[in-house]
Amino acid sequence: KRYIVKRLLEMIPTTFGVLVLTFVLFHVVGGSPAEVVLGKNASSEALAAFDARHGYDRPLLAGRWSRIRALGDVPRETLARRPESGLLRLPLTYSLPAGLYRVNAGRVLIGLRESATGAADEALVDGPAPLTFAVREGWTAVTLDIEGPSAPRVRLEKGNRGLLDSQFVHYLTSLAHGDFGLSIEHRLPVAQVLREGVGPSLALTIPILAGGTLVGVMLALLCAAWRGSVTDRAVLILSTVLMSVNYVVWVLAGQFLLAFKARLFPLWGFESAAYLVLPVLIGIVSGLGRDVRFYRAAILDEVFKPYVRTAQAKGVSGARIMVRHVLRNSLIPIVTYVSLSVPFLFTGSLMLESFFGIPGLGSVSLNAIHSSDMAVVRAVVILGALLYQLVNVATDVCYAWLDPRVRLR
Structure with missing residues (x-):
């Protein structure tokens, strides 16, 4: 009995190593599941909704911030300058829902729209780069104008609930409850x-x-x-x-x-x-x-x-x-x-x-x-x-x- 218990305990680090290796390999080699399922011609908003529904919008292993499809990496020289404000307009592919965001700029002018009534509003946020700003519940950010960033590329990221709010930790938690996730093909557990x-x-x-x-x-x-x-x-x-x-x-x-x-x-x-x-x-x-x-x-x-x-x-x-x-x-x-x-x-x-x-x-x-x-x-x-x-x-x-x-x- 002691031998069996010892061998079963030895399975824990081995299984954890298999989990980490397979999880990383499937994400590196497999590419974006959203693009595979919805097609490369799908809109960025549809791809982002798919990622949010299946948890692919979180960091892979750990992190407080994760990349989003609304912008990606944009070269600074490709941005158009707004004559009325002198700021650079970011080419958002869809409106940002409520949440916490970060951009590598020191000033951000946010164009807001209330989801229920369609009322418009603006908010100007100043601070050291990278700048963090929040979109309130019931509102979406439809435009982002920024002061020229010092970095050669503009990065827009979404905040997570914590350092361990990642795809891997979420997967381990689900496994501990006997949940292997949802099959995209069969629409079944x-x-x-x-x-x-x-x-x-x-x-x-x-x-x-x-x-x-x-x-x-x-x-x-x-x-x-x-x-x-x-x-x-x-x-x-x-x-x-x-x-x-x-x-x-x-x-x-x-x-x-x-x-x-x-x-x-x-x-x-x-x-x-x-x-x-x-x-x-x-x-x-x-x-x-x-x-x-x-x-x-x-x-x-x-x-x-x-x-x-x-x-x-x-x-x-x-x-x-x-x-x-x-x-x-x-x-x-x-x-x-x-x-x-x-x-x-x-x-x-x-x-x-x-x-x-x-x-x-x-x-x-x-x-x-x-x-x-x-x-x-x-x-x-x-x-x-x-x-x-x-x-x-x-x-x-x-x-x-x-x-x-x-x-x-």
Whole structure:
């Protein structure tokens, strides 16, 4: 129990590192979700409203100020000077709603409009640059005229509620409450999208893992028992051929020959168990060559151990030696090998789900990447990271259960 608690506590910094890394990478590489969803021809006001609705108008990790789309960085020499005031007019792309703002200038003339009545007003603010000003509730700032800034570019920023009022802190807070965010594509909570995809993924991947492991171990035992024979060489040659064929070829050949031509299986959909038979068979066959060669090597490492010769000297049958003694002592590398595939039981088989129209987490992840649905992509990555760590802990516990010589400390 102490070992399990220790390993679970070690997961906390690892998971936090994964959260930070994935959060930053998705924002740097993925670009602006607002522009992806609404299109690059959308107005700045629509993009700003999208950012505010989904929390993208906050700083990424931390900060008191964040950039807004109303202005961006504007070169000082491009600003037009107002003859009546001698100030430079900022080209706002939309009216500023109520809130706290900052501009790198020492004087600001704000043109205000009341939202309810449309009444106009002006406010002049002086002070050291950068200058902070506020727009009251019920009013919007429609124009901003500034005194020439000393910096080569004009920056307009919006104030946040605090230093930690950021996208990352908000995301961590939501995760602590079990909220993965809102899916932009599905207009549903991400947790609901994942729940709906887990069932089809497990229905596909569990039979592939169980069937592939069972058939692979049986063939590996057969090869190890008859090592060097024609059967052993034939299985090895067949395994090499299976490994040499690309995964996509298996999928396309299975769909064309078995589903389209022979009409033995449904080609597309997820309406009953019959729709899973062909993708499960393809999943098992495509990975069988790799599995057999690994299991055969693990079993052969035990065949030449002294305890096998002792059992043979005692007259124990070959089948009993292979199954009761050799296989049992080969289970540690086999369990390690199988454990690497367990997280994919939940995250799904992207290729099979995409080709056969199975609405699992694999196809959900692919659609989320294409539509830049970052909330879903982040949730799948975090789910995979957590599963890998939990499976590693469970695998270590299995080692101690399979081999009494293993001690967990």
